[in-house]
Amino acid sequence: MTTIGIVGAGAAAAAATYVLDTAVPDAEITVFEKSGGLCGRAATRRNDDRNLVYDYGANYLKSDDERVVELVTETLSDEGMVDATEPIHTFEADGEVEPGRDADEHKWSYRMGLTQIAKRLFGGTDATVHRRTRVETIRREQGNGDGTDGDEKWSLVDADGTEWGPFDVLLCNPPAPQTAELLADAEWESPVREALRAAAADVPYRSVWTAVLHYEFSLDRPYYGLVNTDKAHAVGWISREECKAGHVPDGESLLVVQAGGEWSTAHYDDDPRENVAALADHAADLVGGDRLADPDWTDHQGWRYAIPEDGVKRGPVDSAADEGFYVLGDWVVGEGRLHAALANGLDTGERVAHRL
Incomplete structure (x- = not known):
């Protein structure tokens, strides 16, 4: 079974979840939202x-x-x-x-x-959404260690110390500064991590x-x-x-x-x-x-x-996606509007589905 982890339950995450639930029907999708609501700033x-x-x-x-x-x-x-x-x-x-x-x-x-958008998108899937669950640590782990494509897995640790995973791919939906903070402390030994962290931190x-x-x-x-x-x-x-x-x-x-x-x-x-x-x-x-x-x-x-007020550099975003880590949201496209977040979620969901 394919496992997908999603950090954040904003509009982009909701759209991506909807696409993935349809395009990868055997996938087990788990969403983690630090607040009690859905749809991010569309509140x-x-x-x-x-x-x-x-x-x-x-x-x-x-x-x-x-x-x-x-x-x-x-x-x-x-x-x-x-x-x-x-x-x-x-x-x-x-x-x-x-x-x-x-x-x-x-x-x-x-x-x-407006929160009806995310509620209807998530509600139309079999995804499990854990609210009031703050992710504090992202981990990139080896499977059997033979280095074969797809062998690496992702896991998450929340504020209570509970570990979640493993996940075949991981999607990250928080605003760029919060994504940068997660990446700064991530247990992910790759130059891609630092490049993406720096790119996210640069988004104004x-x-x-x-x-x-x-x-x-x-x-x-x-x-x-x-x-x-x-x-x-x-x-x-x-x-x-x-x-x-x-x-x-x-x-x-x-x-x-x-x-x-x-x-x-x-x-x-x-x-x-x-x-x-x-x-x-x-x-x-x-x-x-x-x-x-x-x-x-x-x-x-x-x-x-x-x-x-601007988008993120595409190079680090694409390099992270090659390792199974996807960022999504209005900051990825640099347009702080709800329709832009939803469109990016649709795009990201299709991209992940194609990979899987």
């Missing part, structure tokens, strides 16, 4: 007391890749899918809002939130600090979202969750306010209450209305490794 929370559903990381799925569109609208059930049809407007450092950007053709989510990332602001009144605005185009404002993005059917009760509003990279880095470890208050003030200025500075309920989340 959803619920507040059942207020009947709220909100995507507080990635905001929506674009229809920029034909394979991804086919995957979510045809291969998987599109039941419960929603589309925010309002356009996206822009603003620069002066905070003046302009209808300056064409809306994406589709801005998809689900009534239950933008941090994002997010405030979620709820109001018991509706907002009449001609847009779904506002995006800062010159990266010179404290806020990088604001979206209205009420534009997604089923996310916010009628007559109420929920703003997802994501700070820009410089502001997020400077204030990442500040008191969350102060950060939320500051971002609420900015939302009031941008969206308009002093009462937006005083939300009746809030939430927040920091993403230290939110958005890759």
Whole structure:
């Protein structure tokens, strides 16, 4: 039996798992996720007391890749899918809002939130997903020692000291800096390891600090979202969750306010209450209305490794794949968007299936 280990349960890992389960039907696939959720930064929370559903990381799925569109609208059930049809407007450092950007053709989510993508992908397979299992050590081990192709195996050790494996191939889905940390401590005697570690460590990332602001009144605005185009404002993005059917009760509003990279880095470890208050003030200025500075309920989340701003060098990635170690995610292609992560997962799954 072929065994496949996957570290991380982000969107790319979910897509790769789905491909491998179909293409290598005899494979035993085991996924290890350090958190309690699925789909990485495409994250959803619920507040059942207020009947709220909100995507507080990635905001929506674009229809920029034909394979991804086919995957979510045809291969998987599109039941419960929603589309925010309002356009996206822009603003620069002066905070003046302009209808300056064409809306994406589709801005998809689900009534239950974007995490439905990973839940449906993993749910359509026989893979075993271990949540709240933090992998701390990667090991490359010899089999019978004769050096024949495919003889080497992989194993993993989690934070509790439990060893998992052996695996014929290993896929690694965490953000590049976390992948680099795993590789730094990996028991893998090969120059390929250090080359890939250095390449992953070189991928630049933008941090994002997010405030979620709820109001018991509706907002009449001609847009779904506002995006800062010159990266010179404290806020990088604001979206209205009420534009997604089923996310916010009628007559109420929920703003997802994501700070820009410089502001997020400077204030990442500040008191969350102060950060939320500051971002609420900015939302009031941008969206308009002093009462937006005083939300009746809030939430927040920091993403230290939110958005890759470049891709990884292909040479080390390909060399590692030759030894049965695959990295995948939006940072591999250098585009911090959900559709890019899913597309890379499909590509990686097909590549691993071809090897096996």
